[in-house]
Amino acid sequence: DVTVNSFSNPLKVSVPVSANTLQNVNDKNKLTLAQVTKDENGKIVFVYVGGNYDTQTGLFTAYVDETGDYILMEDENIQKIELQINEKTSTINGKKLSNDVAPIIYNGRTMVPLRFIAEALGAQVSWNEASRTVTVTIDNVTMEMTIDETIDGFDVAPIIYEGRTMVPIRY
Numbered sequence: 001d002v003t004v005n006s007f008s009n010p011l012k013v014s015v016p017v018s019a020n021t022l023q024n025v026n027d028k029n030k031l032t033l034a035q036v037t038k039d040e041n042g043k044i045v046f047v048y049v050g051g052n053y054d055t056q057t058g059l060f061t062a063y064v065d066e067t068g069d070y071i072l073m074e075d076e077n078i079q080k081i082e083l084q085i086n087e088k089t090s091t092i093n094g095k096k097l098s099n100d101v102a103p104i105i106y107n108g109r110t111m112v113p114l115r116f117i118a119e120a121l122g123a124q125v126s127w128n129e130a131s132r133t134v135t136v137t138i139d140n141v142t143m144e145m146t147i148d149e150t151i152d153g154f155d156v157a158p159i160i161y162e163g164r165t166m167v168p169i170r171y
């Protein structure tokens with residue numbers, strides 16, 4: 001467990017992982033840092049942050065954007081998506097896939113193609129041309145966003161780039 005009290009956003013967190021810790025891990029690629037929080041009913045829930053385990057150094061590294069309690073855990077359902085700025089080829093769980101638009105830097109933020117990311121995570125995406133609204137649904141949770149309008153807690157709005165909805169990677 002790691003407790004983070006204050007930092008400049010985002011904070012790089014590196015956790016040493018011992019051989020003893022790894023003996024109960026089936027797949028090192030499924031390791032993730034998770035924030036331990038409580039839902040509205042007081043039930044403990046995990047907010048997965050992601051990260052990477054380096055077998056050479058024995059360190060697991062992730063980036064966090066808020067204080068709290070974090071735990072390193074294995075998640076069988078984790079999707080590892082690797083993107084590169086201005087590259088249309090991406091990797092999802094080690095499999096190379098092509099996209100029609102590459103991630104970009106826009107107003108100092110990394111912007112990624114929403115549909116590509118959402119569908120990789122198993123979400124349904126719909127577009128309403130009249131209202132310029134995108135609806136994303138995953139696990140019975142729905143999120144709506146409107147092009148050129150910021151979402152609470154974010155300083156960059158979704159945009160249209162080369163005919164595709166692009167969102168900040170932190171969405």
